[in-house]
Amino acid sequence: MKYQSQAVALPYFVAAIGLFVGQILFGLVMGLQYVVGDFLFPEIPFNVARMVHTNLLIVWLLFGFMGAAYYLVPEESETELYCPRLALALFWVFLAAGALTILGYLLVDYATLAKYTGNDVLATMGREFLEQPLLTKIGIVVVALAFLFNITMTVLKGRKTSITVVLLLGLWGLAIFFLFSFYNPTNLVLDKFYWWWVVHLWVEGVWELIMAALLAFVLIKVTGVDREVIDKWLYVIIALALVTGIIGTGHHYYWIGAPGYWQWWGSIFSALEPIPFFAMTVFAFNMVNRRRREHPNKAAVLWALGTGVMAFLGAGVWGFLHTLAPVNYYTHGSQITAAHGHMAFYGAYVMVVITIISYAMPILRGRACNSRKAQVLEMWSFWLMTIAMVFITLFLTAAGILQVWLQRISDSPMPFMAVQGQVSLFYWLREISGVIFLIGLIAYLVSFFVKDGDKPATT
């Protein structure tokens, strides 16, 4: 590693991977509860497992983004981090806050948790993905601001590159749009309208800037392609992402009480949202094909290419499947949504964080890349997890199509729970795919500990 302070990224990456494991375990619990309804009831009801599953995902991705920023920014800015000790202190604060929140979900009744964490003063809890107690939300803002201060100061005192500028824009946007999580009017339509300013403008907006910046950084490093070329692609991709994605928010406003014209705005602009993801795929393959060096870290290159493909499939194709208003009228809030959510989050954000970890972790551990044996195992984990996720998505899509047909289209619509019984075969198949995913994840963990006489290649 070029700068000593990049080392603070290491604990962030370790925490990210640890919480990722927790997320998958709770995912498997929920998957089983879909078919064995009383599994772990009343100890861990479905809603608690889901809260843990989704909140762990958000927290570990944030750990990943922060770790990535601490690794990337000093190297890009060609200067040490403004304050490494602050970064390390924030790590423990964020980890403690995250752990306490998850333990709160698991050990304390949710209404009681709300009562003792100030929800009666300012009610923000009990909304999907924003279930965190008020104190946790305030903690997230404090950590985010201190983190942004540290990163911004580093960029200001060093070299400014397109990658750091785009990354900073994305990270600042992340913090700013999170502030809408504190706005929770009684009017349900307004509540939902601005809830999407956090959720949609994160994942289909500013997070794409972060993702594109991380991908661009890794591609520069592993391909040696000229920075001018990479930067140009970067700006084109994020321009496409925001031009389509901002008005694309409209695809969430079809059926929540907003004016009917959102069906037009939402359908047209969100139909274009696959384009930036497609550009990202072309970008990754194009840069790797034009590479000017053979980087010895083959696993990182594989993850970078995989991110492009899977983000396009999950966010792009599976998003497009149900984004047009006349289609969404039937698919809204069905297993189709769940299918899309899984592959999009995995393909875009999980994989880009693993890409940067795969590239940076060996360097943080004092070598250019891992041994061949470790890399082979990591690549096995790539294929196991990725193929398992493809099948999870396919089975949920099949369940969703059947669900929509039986419950919403057929001449004699069936009640929700009756339909759930009809499609349970696909839930079982999803759960089996989930176990395969876990096996892939275990292989990924083991790859960090593979000791081998086979010397790592040097560059």
Added chain:
Amino acid sequence: MSGTFTKAMARNIFYGGTVFFFLLFLALTFDTTNALPKTDNRQNITPAVAAGKHIWETRNCIGCHTLLGEGAYYAPELGNVYVRRGPEFIKAWIVSQPTGAPGRRQMPNFHLSDEEIDQLIAFLKYTSEIGNQNWPPNIEG
């Protein structure tokens, strides 16, 4: 990417496009804000509805159910449950949970008082009357 299309041009398209479309989004938001009173049923937001929404949130109902199609997909849509089942059924259902039927999905008992259940039902009634382009397609949600 030919030589005539420069990085500066790409960067300008990004900044220009983002600012333009964000301003357009704000304009649409402004228009929506003005139009919402016609559809969002705000005239029926009573103290009971507000209390009901608070109960809805603090019991994490969204962790299993959808409301106007948003939430978890484990249990039935509740945006139109007031119309589908009616207040008496909803009340009887809530107090009789969990069913304890082996292998079936279980809903916790939240030990709500009669008044709290009435407030929750008032919230669900208000929600069912929001003008939302006639979604869901049929009564089953």
